[in-house]
Amino acid sequence: MLPCPICSRPAAPRSKNTAAPFCSPRCKQVDLGEWLNESYRVPVTQDAEGLEEALAAADTEENA
Numbered sequence: 001m002l003p004c005p006i007c008s009r010p011a012a013p014r015s016k017n018t019a020a021p022f023c024s025p026r027c028k029q030v031d032l033g034e035w036l037n038e039s040y041r042v043p044v045t046q047d048a049e050g051l052e053e054a055l056a057a058a059d060t061e062e063n064a
Contacts, residue, residue: 006030 001010004023014020022028034040 001012002021003009004011004021004027006022006027009023011017011019011021011023017023019025019028022031
């Protein structure tokens, strides 16, 4: 069994556990709450200046 991503307890496979990959419906709700509260973030690898340059270049290509 794999560990629950919230509490690290063993989580039964989906065939035996409707909350999989979580160990329980409670952990599933905790994870949903983290997403809704924007606690999880996708890391950004490009700095703001680089992003502005990329957007300006894309805009120039569209208008050409």
